Amino acid sequence: MYEKFYGFKQKPFRNTPDPRFLFMSRTHEEALARLHYAVEEKEIAVLIGDVGSGKTTLTRALMDSLNEGFRMVLIVNPRLTSLEFLKTLCSRMHCDTKSPYKNDLIDALYERFYDDHKAGITPVVIIDEAHLIPYRETFEEIRLLTNFQMDDTNILSLILVGQPELKKKLESESLGAFRQRIGLFYHIGPIGQDEIKDYIEYRIKAGGRDKPLFSDAAIKALYSYARGIPRVINSIASMALLEGFAKDVEMIDESIVSSASKEIGLNGYRKD
Structure with missing residues (x-):
């Protein structure tokens, strides 16, 4: 759905055990x-x-x-x-x-x-x-x-x-x-806060896009909500991309991540 809009060849934040998407924290x-x-x-x-x-x-x-x-x-x-x-x-x-x-x-x-x-x-x-x-x-x-x-x-x-x-x-x-x-x-353990930006960039590149897509504030919010757990990061990031696509925005900002996180919060994940 959002892949073509954001220039991906495949979804970057799939929660599947594909070693190609493994970020080595x-x-x-x-x-x-x-x-x-x-x-x-x-x-x-x-x-x-x-x-x-x-x-x-x-x-x-x-x-x-x-x-x-x-x-x-x-x-x-x-x-x-x-x-x-x-x-x-x-x-x-x-x-x-x-x-x-x-x-x-x-x-x-x-x-x-x-x-x-x-x-x-x-x-x-x-x-x-x-x-x-x-x-x-x-x-x-x-x-x-x-x-x-x-x-x-x-x-x-x-x-x-x-x-x-x-x-x-x-x-x-x-x-x-x-x-x-x-x-x-x-x-x-979880991915470190100092590693979350590299994680997001790695997954984006693995999906086929070379340009940044999440603002620094969005990435910081992502870590705060997900607590460094890769599956939760992926779920929030995927939801954020869907919302970004629906709103026709080129860069995912903190507000979109917060909105996406509230959706994920329905499954038990909440901001501290």
Whole structure:
């Protein structure tokens, strides 16, 4: 709708996990570097972040950055029993078994992991929305995957991605053994106030426009309303572009951002 009016080739503030639109803020750059380290060291890594902080986009960027020496396995619906988790993992790993029995599934996984190891391939298992894992037994099954190792090295990497509730779950006494296996833990914070202008300019350029579109006052207001959360920034900016298009204005100012933010406020986001 507004793309042609503002000279975009595609919408610049889409809330989709497209790595091309990932702005590497300080916290996101640090998070991605740590994920790379966890993959290289074949560790269990836990990535925590609030809703809309860019966790899923980061994992997509990680997947895109790895070469053929890594086998990526993504599980996006972890509401699974321990047996369902093993079946899902076997399916994603293309294991040669149709057995419904846990021991057969574990044996098939080990054979697959070992074959990958001999071929110089590292499986990387990413569990998104891991705060939704419902059972301690499922966490235990995930932990036991780290027992698949050689004398001198692990043979797979595990990355759990979730909201802060995941941290609370992992702090429970019943998951103490799992917690001890975690090699890396990182919490993604919001984009800094000194980074918001660069964020807006990056997204605008990614959408295909070279000229500035938001005034400095509009950008400052955007940060105040969104508190540095990328998804909220994108939602407000998209609404502001729609309003700007409707009003036939060439530059988005603070008043348009404020009006757009009131619309977003209906979903629970309000200015401090």
